[in-house]
Amino acid sequence: MQPRLRSLLLLILPALLGAAAPAAKLPFDLPPDAAEKSLRLFSAQAGVAVIFPTDVARGIRTPAVRGELAVREALDRLLDGTGLAAVQDPATGALTVRRAAEPAAPKKGPARADPPPVARAAAAAAEDRPATVTLSAFEVPGDRDLGYQSAATLSGTRTGELLRNLPVSVAVINQELLNDVGATDVMQAMALYGVGVEQTGEPGIGMAGINGGGNSLNFRGIQSSWQGRDGFVWYGVSDSFNVESLEISRGPSGNVFGDSRAGGLPNIVSKRAKPDRNFGVLNLRWDTDGGTRATLDWNRQLTKKAAVRLNLLRGDGRDWRDTSFDRREGVGAAVQYDFTRETRLSVVGEYNNVGRNPTHGTLTNNYDSGYVAGSGTNAPGANPAGTAVFQTAGALQRWTFIGGQLYNFTSTPTYVSRQSAVAANSQNGVAESLIPRHMMWTGPSRRLDHDSQSLTVNLDHRFGPNTVVQGTYNLTLSDRFDSNVAIDGVRREVNPTLRTRTGTIVPNPNYEQLFVEHFYSQNQYYNRTASYRLTGVQDVDLRFTKQRAIVNGSIRDDRFRLFNRGPRLTPATIATLGLTGAAAQPINHPLRRRHYLRDGNGESLRYFDDPAFFTPELPGGQKTRAFFYSASALLLGKYWQDRITTLVGVRRDDYESRRVAVLADPATGLGRLDQGPAGDEQWREQLGVFGTSWNYGLVFSPQPWWRAFYNFAENFQQNGTNPYFNGDSRAAVIGDGYDYGASLYLWDQRFSVTLTRFDNYARNQNLAALTVEVADEINRLLGTSFSTAFPQDTQARRATGTEVELVASLRPWTFRFAYSMRSNVNTDFAPRLEGTLAAMRARTNDSSLYALTEQRLDTLRFENPSSRLSWNYSVRYDFSQGPLKGLALGSYGSYRQGRWIYPAGRPALYFDSYLPVNLLVRYGFKPRGKLGAELQLNVENLLDNQLRLSNGGYTGYSFLAPRKFILSSTLRF
Numbered sequence: 026m027q028p029r030l031r032s033l034l035l036l037i038l039p040a041l042l043g044a045a046a047p048a049a050k051l052p053f054d055l056p057p058d059a060a061e062k063s064l065r066l067f068s069a070q071a072g073v074a075v076i077f078p079t080d081v082a083r084g085i086r087t088p089a090v091r092g093e094l095a096v097r098e099a100l101d102r103l104l105d106g107t108g109l110a111a112v113q114d115p116a117t118g119a120l121t122v123r124r125a126a127e128p129a130a131p132k133k134g135p136a137r138a139d140p141p142p143v144a145r146a147a148a149a150a151a152e153d154r155p156a157t158v159t160l161s162a163f164e165v166p167g168d169r170d171l172g173y174q175s176a177a178t179l180s181g182t183r184t185g186e187l188l189r190n191l192p193v194s195v196a197v198i199n200q201e202l203l204n205d206v207g208a209t210d211v212m213q214a215m216a217l218y219g220v221g222v223e224q225t226g227e228p229g230i231g232m233a234g235i236n237g238g239g240n241s242l243n244f245r246g247i248q249s250s251w252q253g254r255d256g257f258v259w260y261g262v263s264d265s266f267n268v269e270s271l272e273i274s275r276g277p278s279g280n281v282f283g284d285s286r287a288g289g290l291p292n293i294v295s296k297r298a299k300p301d302r303n304f305g306v307l308n309l310r311w312d313t314d315g316g317t318r319a320t321l322d323w324n325r326q327l328t329k330k331a332a333v334r335l336n337l338l339r340g341d342g343r344d345w346r347d348t349s350f351d352r353r354e355g356v357g358a359a360v361q362y363d364f365t366r367e368t369r370l371s372v373v374g375e376y377n378n379v380g381r382n383p384t385h386g387t388l389t390n391n392y393d394s395g396y397v398a399g400s401g402t403n404a405p406g407a408n409p410a411g412t413a414v415f416q417t418a419g420a421l422q423r424w425t426f427i428g429g430q431l432y433n434f435t436s437t438p439t440y441v442s443r444q445s446a447v448a449a450n451s452q453n454g455v456a457e458s459l460i461p462r463h464m465m466w467t468g469p470s471r472r473l474d475h476d477s478q479s480l481t482v483n484l485d486h487r488f489g490p491n492t493v494v495q496g497t498y499n500l501t502l503s504d505r506f507d508s509n510v511a512i513d514g515v516r517r518e519v520n521p522t523l524r525t526r527t528g529t530i531v532p533n534p535n536y537e538q539l540f541v542e543h544f545y546s547q548n549q550y551y552n553r554t555a556s557y558r559l560t561g562v563q564d565v566d567l568r569f570t571k572q573r574a575i576v577n578g579s580i581r582d583d584r585f586r587l588f589n590r591g592p593r594l595t596p597a598t599i600a601t602l603g604l605t606g607a608a609a610q611p612i613n614h615p616l617r618r619r620h621y622l623r624d625g626n627g628e629s630l631r632y633f634d635d636p637a638f639f640t641p642e643l644p645g646g647q648k649t650r651a652f653f654y655s656a657s658a659l660l661l662g663k664y665w666q667d668r669i670t671t672l673v674g675v676r677r678d679d680y681e682s683r684r685v686a687v688l689a690d691p692a693t694g695l696g697r698l699d700q701g702p703a704g705d706e707q708w709r710e711q712l713g714v715f716g717t718s719w720n721y722g723l724v725f726s727p728q729p730w731w732r733a734f735y736n737f738a739e740n741f742q743q744n745g746t747n748p749y750f751n752g753d754s755r756a757a758v759i760g761d762g763y764d765y766g767a768s769l770y771l772w773d774q775r776f777s778v779t780l781t782r783f784d785n786y787a788r789n790q791n792l793a794a795l796t797v798e799v800a801d802e803i804n805r806l807l808g809t810s811f812s813t814a815f816p817q818d819t820q821a822r823r824a825t826g827t828e829v830e831l832v833a834s835l836r837p838w839t840f841r842f843a844y845s846m847r848s849n850v851n852t853d854f855a856p857r858l859e860g861t862l863a864a865m866r867a868r869t870n871d872s873s874l875y876a877l878t879e880q881r882l883d884t885l886r887f888e889n890p891s892s893r894l895s896w897n898y899s900v901r902y903d904f905s906q907g908p909l910k911g912l913a914l915g916s917y918g919s920y921r922q923g924r925w926i927y928p929a930g931r932p933a934l935y936f937d938s939y940l941p942v943n944l945l946v947r948y949g950f951k952p953r954g955k956l957g958a959e960l961q962l963n964v965e966n967l968l969d970n971q972l973r974l975s976n977g978g979y980t981g982y983s984f985l986a987p988r989k990f991i992l993s994s995t996l997r998f
Contacts, residue, residue, distance in 0.1 A: 050093040050666050052729050055103060056773040060085040064122060067103055069177055069187055071096045074487075076366065077122035085109065091729075093666055163485060163495050163560075170199045170270075171775065172834030173841040173899065179256065180272040180292050182575055182659055184562055190661075190670050192722030192736035193278040194764045194781050196220040196830055198271040202841065202899060205945055206917050207310075207963040207991055209318070209340070211263035211271060212242060212252065215291055217919040218897050219273045220843040221245050221783075221828045222289065244275055245824040246849035246891065247288030247787045254293045254479060255373065258581070260503035260552045261477025262379040266320045266338040267357030269294045275828070276785050277760030278720055278738035285740045287760025287787030288824065295373050295481075298361040299324050300332035310993035315343040316351075334359040338377070344384065345986055348465045348626070352380040367487040372480070379475045385467050386981035387454035387973075389514030392539055394447035401519040401536065405441050412519050413446035420607035424526075424594060425542070426618045427535070431637055432523045440524060445517040454980045455515050459539075459622070462984050466541045466620070468630025471510040478502040491564040503552040508632070511544040514980075515622070526602065526637075535621050543618040545632060547590040547640060556581045573661040581653040587646040589687070589696065592616040596693075598637045611641065612694025642696040646687035648706070653743070654679040670724040678741045679715040680757075683708045716741035716757050729774075735765040750795045750815050751857045759788040762824075778831040786852075787822045794818035794858045794885060802877045806865050820885075821853040826892075837903045839915075848892040855885045894922040901945065915945035921974075936973060939985060941966040957997035965989045 053070055055063055060082035068075045073096060090102045100111050100120065110125040163184055170176070175197035177185050188195060198218055208214035216224035223243045241250045252259050275289040306322040318340040326332050335358055342351030355377035362370045396411030408414060415423055415434050423434040423442070434442040460466070482498045518540055523533045558579040565572045594614035607613060616638055620630055657676035663669070685706045687696040699707040722736030742758040749755065762785030770777050795816035803811055826847035833840040862882060865875040872879070901915030923938035944964040951957050969988040 050095055051099070052093050052667055052726075053090050053099045054729050054774055055087070055090040055099075057086060057089050060087050060107065060109065063087040063103060066176070067100060069185070071099065073120060073490075075100075075120050075122065081109065081122065081124055163483065163493075170201060172832075172839040173199065173202045174775070174777065174832045174834050175199045175270060178272050179294065180274045182661065184573075184575060186661070189726070189732060189768065189770065189777075190663075190724060192670075192672055192724050192734040192764070193720075193738070194221070194275040194736075194783070194828070196273045196275070196843065198273070200269060201839075203265050203268070203271075205899060205901060205915060206943070207961075207965075207993070208265050209342075211265055211268060211293060212291075214265065215271055215273055216242055218843070218899065218917075219271075219291075220830050221275045221826075221845045221847065222273055222291075223893070223895060223921075242291065244286065244289030245783065245785060245826065245845075245847050246893065247286075247785070247822055247824055249286040249288050249290055251286060252291045252293065254501075255295050255481050255499070256292065256497075256558075257479075257481065257499040257501065257556050258554055258583075259293065259477075259479065259501060260505075260550075260554075261377060261479070261501075262475050263293050264338060264340075264353055264355055264377060264379075266322075266355055267296050267336040267375055267377075269296045275781075276736075276738060276762060276764055276783055277718075277740035278722075278736055278764070285760070286742060287740060287758055287822075288785065295375065296322070296334060296336055296357060296359060297371060297373060298332040298334040298359040300326055300330075300361055300363070302326065305998045307996045307998075308993055309995075310991060312343070312991040313989055314345055317341050330363040332361050345989070346384050346463045346465050348382060348467075348469050349384050350380070350382050354378045369483075369485045371483040371485070374478075374480045376476075376478045378477075379473065381473045381475075382469060382471060383467075383473060384465055384983075385512065386983050387462075388460060388466065388512060388541070389980045390453050390455050391447050391514035392445045392517035394445060396445055396517060396519060398537060401443070401521050403441055403443070403520055403522050403530075405439065408443060409519070411445055411447070412443045415442040415444060420610075421613045422594075422608070422615075424614060424616045426616060426635075427523070429633075431526045431616075431635075433526060433528075434520075434524075440530070442524070443519050445519050454982070460515070464626055466512060466626050466630065467510040468543070468620075468626070468632070469628070470508055470545075470630070470632035472508050473505065475503070475505045477504075491566075493562045495560045495562075497556075497558040497560070499554075499556040499558075501552070501554045501556075503550070505550045507548045507550075509546045509548065511546070512541050513544075515539055515541055518621070526598075538621045538623060540619050540621045543620065543630070543632075544615070545592055545618070547588070549586075549588040549590070551586040551588075553584040554581060569664065571663040571667070575659040575661070577655075577657045577659075579653075579655050583649075583651045583653065585647070585649045585651075587648075587687075589643045589645045590640050591643050592638050592640050593695070594637060595639050607694075610692075610694040612643070612689065641693075642687065644687055644689045644694075644696045646696055648685040648687075648698060649682055650684075650708075651680065651682035651743075668725065668727050670726070672720070672722040672724075672736070674720045676718050676741070677715070678718070679713075680743045681710075681713040682743075683710055685709070714743070714754065714757050716759070718759075730770050731768065732770075733765075733767045735763065737761075737763045744789060744791070747815050747817065749817050749819075749857055750800075750811050751809075751861065753857065755817075756789045756819065758790060760785065761788070762786050772835060775835055776831075776833040778829065781828040781830075783824065783826060783828070785824045787824075788853065789819045790822055792818045792820040792855055792885065794855050794881070796881065799877050799881045802875065803861060803865065806868055806874050807861070818855040818857045818885075819853070820851050820855065822849060823852055824849050837905055839901045839903070840899070842896065842898045844896040846892070846894050848890070850888045850890045852888070854887075855882060858882055858885070891924075893924070894920075896920045911949045913945070913947040913949070915947075916942060917945065918942045936982070939970065939972045939974070941970060941985060942968055955998065959993075959995040959997075961993045961995065963991040963993075965991065 051071060055066055064075050064077055064082065085107050087103050087107055090099055104110060108125055109122055111120050111122050113120055177187050178195050178197055179185060180195045196219055198214060202218065203214060206218060213224065215222055221244060241248060252263065272292040272294060273289065274292065277285060277287050302324065303326055304324050308320045310318045321337040324332065324334040338353055338355035340353040355375065357375045360372045364370065394411035397409065400409040402409060415436050425432050425434050436442050480500045483495055485493060485495045487493050518533065518535050518538050520533055521536050522530050524530055556579060558577065560575065560577045563574045592615065593611040596611060599609055599611065599614060655676060655678045657674060659674040662671040685708055686699045688699050690697045701707050718739035718741050720736065720738035722734065724732055724734045726732035740760040742760065744755055744758045747755060762783065764781055764783045766779060766781035768777060768779040793816045795811060795813050797813055800811045800813055803809055824847055826845065829844040831842040859882065862875060862878050865878060897919040899917035901913055904910055904912045918940050920940040921938065923936050925933050925935050927933050944967050947959055947961040949957065949959040966986055966988045970985055972985040974983050974985060
């Protein structure tokens with residue numbers, strides 16, 4: 026029997042026995058507090074549901090309870106002297122807290138009479154009476170948080186578990202931290218204030234700025250392009266207006282429920298309806314870049330069994346760089362209805378729209394190349410210094426709009442079009458004296474429009490006190506439309522004349538002026554994802570152990586459509602040119618637009634329509650449908666009076682996909698879906714792969730104030746559809762590795778610090794192995810038919826390092842510090858090319874016949890070592906008494922270590938470390954009654970540091986945003 030299987034059976038066996046046993050004792054650490062908070066904390070530490078009307082608990086304080094106690098004993102001590110008592114439903118086992126003088130609720134049965142009409146009317150008139158609170162095994166309420174501390178998480182088990190009981194590495198950014206740092210873009214918030222996570226590239230803007238996020242983050246130096254929302258795949262742009270918390274799972278350990286990635290995966294927890302209260306929060310904000318934003322969070326108890334929550338967003342963001350904007354609209358709605366104490370329906374939906382004008386980095390200097398003024402010519406022959414010839418006449422034409430007129434830059438035997446050029450090893454960024462850092466040259470037509478919709482329906486039912494089942498349906502729709510503008514740096518106009526569409530040669534009024542040339546394209550990504558999941562939770566309490574078994578099955582139907590579009594001359598326009606054959610196909614008539622710097626970067630850069638061209642679909646798109654099937658089992662065990670916690674899980678994934686490719690139409694060269702003889706779409710099987718992954722971990726906590734943990738995990742990740750160059754089916758990316766460390770919990774757990782060491786791998790990452798020359802060499806010697814149409818092989822990426830997270834809530838201080846030091850290196854290079862080279866060596870002893878393959882393999886064996894230190898902090902001091910009562914002062918920031926880059930053929934370049942220090946000032950007060958008001962000022966980049974931020978090259982880098990003031994006003998009602 027395999028060791029892993031033996032381990033699993035040994036831990037599952039006690040749960041399978043199912044024998045009744047006396048209640049085990051648990052460690053409790055409950056400080057004195059309001060009864061509502063104490064009961065929630067008790068529920069979390071005990072791992073049981075507690076039902077209580079909040080009007081019963083309001084205004085009552087509970088004493089401290091500490092030590093190893095049975096669940097019922099701990100609850101009785103907590104309620105001792107408060108006038109409250111707990112009763113247990115003999116049928117369901119649920120614990121209900123009520124006033125000691127109140128009679129127990131009558132048993133359910135057919136003889137139960139409805140209350141009289143007067144009683145019903147009185148109950149309906151009690152607007153402020155909250156609903157009964159039932160704490161679900163599948164929820165983590167944010168009101169359990171203490172300052173920046175979050176006690177529990179859904180990541181890792183998909184049930185609400187205390188973080189200290191899990192060996193996996195999960196960091197939580199809760200609502201209080203999001204509010205303090207002024208976060209609006211969720212992905213950027215995780216990149217700046219997460220643990221072990223960085224934004225792909227460098228964030229060149231402030232926390233409340235725009236153009237951040239996207240869907241791509243680096244976890245421990247390994248890229249992850251997906252994000253999860255409530256445990257499901259989410260393709261949208263996530264704004265914080267409808268976010269309860271952010272859970273950052275590092276390493277491959279989040280695979281037991283939902284999707285995961287080798288480095289890690291973020292999970293966004295949406296706001297849910299709260300049945301125990303009525304509240305509203307209206308927030309308005311302004312900033313010195315001209316941005317405005319308004320959000321509303323409104324929760325209402327409809328009946329004792331039903332609640333609804335509504336979140337609204339309207340934002341018009343501006344940036345320190347001109348022409349940049351970020352307009353957002355969103356609606357989030359949540360409903361919760363308790364059919365009975367055992368059955369709950371929860372519905373969460375969201376719609377958001379983002380319209381964004383992305384910025385660009387520093388443009389390349391492609392004009393300062395030794396060109397001599399006045400030497401430009403369109404005559405055939407040798408090129409003047411610092412110039413290069415455009416393509417010669419052929420099927421492919423080069424059309425450019427200048428000042429609303431169409432010109433042909435295709436060279437002919439008698440007329441040559443040229444451009445300024447510069448050697449690749451001497452390219453540098455354009456000087457700020459020419460283009461200041463705030464000036465954008467992509468124009469207002471470069472934008473992203475993204476519509477996202479999501480609906481999640483959960484139905485929970487409890488079968489007795491120890492068994493819960495949840496069925497979930499999720500539908501996600503995403504429609505992203507990108508209008509892209511590619512700029513080939515800044516060039517000098519070296520053509521003294523121009524050739525019109527009719528072939529007439531005219532003088533060039535912009536001769537020797539500097540310009541940028543736009544090449545437009547459009548990409549549209551449409552996703553429709555429907556997911557179905559069934560989860561069962563079984564708790565078993567035995568004499569020597571407590572076991573929670575969680576089983577899960579899910580199906581995901583993922584439909585995707587990609588459109589690639591680009592401007593081309595219309596067939597009618599081409600017909601006037603007298604072209605034939607391939608030269609008459611629209612695919613060979615792309616368009617560019619040339620803009621001269623002397624005309625400025627305003628409306629002259631806007632994209633405009635013209636009867637001479639249209640924007641058709643081009644080859645390269647696709648239509649796919651994929652199915653993901655997964656089944657998993659997880660066992661969370663507790664031993665030795667909860668001093669030892671074990672976690673063992675196994676998951677099976679199956680993935681299959683079909684695709685219709687967008688191919689070139691033979692008549693036009695434009696794109697069309699692959700069709701059969703009858704004109705029907707040709708769906709072709711692309712991939713069918715499967716994998717089994719394991720994880721097992723241990724938490725050892727002999728005392729409540731410390732713990733040690735270890736976790737090994739694997740995951741399985743779909744990895745494209747095209748085969749490798751040698752015909753092998755594409756292998757899944759496999760993440761595996763381990764985390765281990767220790768935690769301290771001091772001062773009634775108001776101070777915690779966790780140290781984590783990790784060693785993770787991402788295996789089977791794609792690696793382009795073949796070149797045309799190498800493929801030809803292999804085919805000549807081995808008689809194969811390899812081509813660069815499928816050039817891929819694989820390599821692995823290893824991540825090692827240390828992470829520290831410190832969170833403290835020691836009133837009046839609230840503090841959080843996160844540290845990460847990671848190192849990465851590539852390993853396991855090109856195993857298929859290695860095998861091919863071995864076959865070539867076996868075929869001949871003449872090394873000259875495989876010299877190119879050897880050289881290529883040596884080039885691919887590039888470890889690309891890198892290391893990066895990063896840390897972030899957030900601290901706040903609250904004045905709770907005296908003349909400054911209601912005032913809060915704080916600071917926050919995110920540090921990134923500088924780094925060297927070593928471009929080939931150019932001197933090494935260093936980008937400085939940076940730590941933008943940000944300031945928080947808030948004043949809260951109560952105007953009257955239940956109303957509360959806050960004024961908050963965030964100052965980002967307080968010291969106004971002027972730094973450039975690396976993207977790994979000499980050009981394209983960005984800058985740290987200058988100082989920015991953000992004023993927000995909040996009304997709570």
